[in-house]
Amino acid sequence: MTNRISCLLGALLLTFGALFAQQSSDLDFCATQERTEWMKKYQAGQITPVTTKSLNTQYIPLHLVIVGRDDGTGYINPVDMLGAIQLLNTSFAQYDIQFFIDGDVDFVNSSAYYDHSFSVGRQMMSENNIRDKMNVYFVDNAAGACGYYSPGPDAIAMSNGCTSANNTDFVHEVGHFFSLDHTFYGWESVGEISEINLEDRAPATVFYRGEDVAVEKVDGSNCDDAADGFCDTTPDYLMERWTCNGAGEYRDSLTDPDSLKFAVPGANFMSYSLGDCKGEFSPEQVTAMRTNLASRLRLDENGPSNPVSANGADVNLLLPVNNATVEFSDFVELVWNTTPNADYYLVQINSSTNFTGTVLDSYITSDTSIIVTENLVARRRYYWRVRPVNRYSVDSDYSEVYRFRNGEFTVSTMDETLNAALTVSPNPVRGGQELRIAGRDLGTGGSLSYQLLDPAGRVLQSREGLTVPATGFTDYISTNDMPAGIYFLRLQLDDRQVTRRVVVW
Ligand SMILES: [Zn+2]
Numbered sequence: 159m160t161n162r163i164s165c166l167l168g169a170l171l172l173t174f175g176a177l178f179a180q181q182s183s184d185l186d187f188c189a190t191q192e193r194t195e196w197m198k199k200y201q202a203g204q205i206t207p208v209t210t211k212s213l214n215t216q217y218i219p220l221h222l223v224i225v226g227r228d229d230g231t232g233y234i235n236p237v238d239m240l241g242a243i244q245l246l247n248t249s250f251a252q253y254d255i256q257f258f259i260d261g262d263v264d265f266v267n268s269s270a271y272y273d274h275s276f277s278v279g280r281q282m283m284s285e286n287n288i289r290d291k292m293n294v295y296f297v298d299n300a301a302g303a304c305g306y307y308s309p310g311p312d313a314i315a316m317s318n319g320c321t322s323a324n325n326t327d328f329v330h331e332v333g334h335f336f337s338l339d340h341t342f343y344g345w346e347s348v349g350e351i352s353e354i355n356l357e358d359r360a361p362a363t364v365f366y367r368g369e370d371v372a373v374e375k376v377d378g379s380n381c382d383d384a385a386d387g388f389c390d391t392t393p394d395y396l397m398e399r400w401t402c403n404g405a406g407e408y409r410d411s412l413t414d415p416d417s418l419k420f421a422v423p424g425a426n427f428m429s430y431s432l433g434d435c436k437g438e439f440s441p442e443q444v445t446a447m448r449t450n451l452a453s454r455l456r457l458d459e460n461g462p463s464n465p466v467s468a469n470g471a472d473v474n475l476l477l478p479v480n481n482a483t484v485e486f487s488d489f490v491e492l493v494w495n496t497t498p499n500a501d502y503y504l505v506q507i508n509s510s511t512n513f514t515g516t517v518l519d520s521y522i523t524s525d526t527s528i529i530v531t532e533n534l535v536a537r538r539r540y541y542w543r544v545r546p547v548n549r550y551s552v553d554s555d556y557s558e559v560y561r562f563r564n565g566e567f568t569v570s571t572m573d574e575t576l577n578a579a580l581t582v583s584p585n586p587v588r589g590g591q592e593l594r595i596a597g598r599d600l601g602t603g604g605s606l607s608y609q610l611l612d613p614a615g616r617v618l619q620s621r622e623g624l625t626v627p628a629t630g631f632t633d634y635i636s637t638n639d640m641p642a643g644i645y646f647l648r649l650q651l652d653d654r655q656v657t658r659r660v661v662v663w
Contacts, residue, residue: 185317187327187399187430189276189303190334191346191367196450197337201387208449211254216451217461217550219260221291224522225282225298228269234296234318236263236504236522240552241323242316247552249329249427249437253444255451257332258461259502259549260291263522273299274315276308283311290456292335294328296321307334326433333428333439336447339386341394341429344371351398360395362415376418386428390440394422394429402435461550468500468546473557475544477527477644480560485611485646487536488568491659492544493527493644494557500546507542511559522547536566573654575601579630582647586661589637593660595647598630604652610635610660611646618645626651637662 199205220243226233247256264286271282279301287293293313300306304320304327307313314335320327340346344364348354363370374384374393381389395412402424403409408431411419424435428443439447477493478484492505502524508517518540521528534540540563545556581596595608609620619635635647645660 185299185320186303188330188334188340189301189306190308190331190340191306192309193339193343193367194309194337196453197339197387197446200337200446200449201382205449205453207445208452209445211448214463215254215256215461216448218255218257218451219291219456220257221261221288221293222259222263223286223293223295224263224265225271225295226265226267227272228267230265230267232272232298232318233265234321236520237506238318238322239296239522240504240547242321242325242328244552245323245326246329246332249326250332253439253447255447256461256550257292258465259547259552261288262524263502271295272297274301276301276306279306279315280308280311283308283313283315287311287313292332305331307331324433326427326436329427329436333443333447336450338428338439338443338446340397341386341391341426342397343386344373344384345395345397348395348397351396351400354395356410356412359413359417360415373415375416376414376420377416388440388442388446390442391426391428392423393420394426396422396430399430399432400424401432406435465548465550466499467551467554468497468548470545470555470557472497472500473544473546475542475557475560478560478562481562483563483565485565486567486657487564488531488534489657490530490534490540490562490564491527491644492530492542494544496526497546499548500554501549502547504545504547505542506545506556507540509538509540511541511561513541513543513556513559534564536564536568539563573651573656576649576651576654577656580649580656580658582658582660585658586663587637589640589642589662591637593635593637593647594632595635595649596630596632597626597651600626600628600630600651602652603627603629606631606649606651608633608647608649611648612643 224233243257250256266286270278274282274297282295283293295313295315296318297315298318300315300317305314305316314331316328316331344366347366348364360373363372372380372384374381376393378389393414396408400408406424408422408424411421413419424431425438427436427439474495476495477491484490502522503526505521505528506513506517507519507530518533519530539561541559541561543556543559545554547554579597579600583594587593603626606624606626607622610618612618640662642663645662647658647660649656
């Protein structure tokens with residue numbers, strides 16, 4: 159049984175504030191720069207391509223790290239994070255590659271990592287990566303870009319404002335993770351599209367990262383060596399975000415080094431076309447990714463052949479019961495059932511029944527309860543719902559909506575010394591068994607009172623005015639006639655107060 163302090167800390171770690179100052183338009187698209195050593199060898203023919211696809215879908219384990227500020231605010235909205243993972247899986251399904259959330263979603267509170275430069279990002283990754291997983295960090299500002307892949311620590315950083323179900327930037331960065339370069343590789347350093355005269359013939363080379371990179375020609379004569387090194391990606395010189403026309407291409411044609419005009423298609427995930435244009439990797443890119451994948455990640459052999467999403471209709475909201483008035487204003491525990499096929503739960507709490515826009519708070523947890531300790535106002539009505547999430551198939555719907563009114567008492571006055579001195583056991587306690595309350599080394603003696611409350615804050619039992627010495631006391635509470643469930647034990651020793659959760663089964 160965890161005590162109240164650790165529950166509170168746990169809840170604080172799960173809280174994200176509705177603070178999304180960063181808009182994707184403020185950021186460069188992608189800050190991935192280096193051609194990986196692996197890709198250099200692969201394109202030099204030193205690595206044998208894996209040309210046959212695996213018989214089974216390959217499952218890639220994701221280690222997700224949600225980064226907040228020092229004070230634990232600013233976490234990515236888990237709805238957006240899950241939406242981006244769903245879009246990733248939709249995008250890779252045609253290549254029989256899928257991604258799943260492996261283990262706990264981790265939370266790191268560091269303002270330095272939340273808004274970081276490349277070098278600080280490397281430090282963040284080396285400190286928090288888990289081996290043999292695809293490590294992904296969700297931050298406010300990933301080195302001034304929507305995202306990047308850093309080959310050294312081998313991890314992806316995504317800016318929160320560029321991460322959602324409608325944004326393919328995460329798919330693009332995963333392409334980099336598998337060692338793909340931009341389709342316009344070499345042009346990253348040229349500047350902006352507006353600085354190029356599209357009527358002019360392109361140069362034979364562009365200078366990038368200390369070397370001359372051949373500019374890809376339309377006739378395919380240099381496609382092995384030019385740009386991204388793939389012959390089935392068309393020439394592309396467009397180094398900043400662009401919108402495709404009705405034909406899915408760049409609105410103007412470009413001119414190659416042989417003066418041939420060509421259009422750039424926007425479908426490739428490794429181009430800088432906007433997300434609506436995108437939808438594929440080329441076959442050579444897919445072969446490179448499969449080959450890269452085989453060389454470096456532990457593949458999950460136990461991936462389900464047909465993952466089943468969790469179902470919101472299977473969620474039973476347990477506490478607070480619908481329409482309850484709860485005891486405390488700043489400490490509300492939300493409890494639901496263990497739901498079939500669910501590995502995580504996305505919990506939303508709001509001040510109205512309209513959950514379609516910004517909601518008061520969202521949480522993601524692998525537990526079946528959370529404690530809300532922030533943003534609640536006394537004597538006000540709140541609404542909450544739960545979305546069960548399967549680690550392999552994150553798409554799912556929400557439960558029904560319950561409501562509660564929170565109380566007027568606060569637990570923020572809890573006395574830590576008194577809390578540490580108290581033992582409430584056994585807990586959980588079997589209905590009918592006596593619950594023992596013991597205090598040792600209380601600091602000072604005084605007048606002890608306690609109340610046993612149900613989740614709605616009704617007092618079931620109480621004792622007042624017990625005189626106890628500083629050395630301690632022992633007392634017993636009957637649990638006869640108490641149905642299985644969660645209760646609260648509130649103790650006061652003079653002006654010091656502690657509240658404990660008690661589970662009867
Ligand atoms: Zn990129």
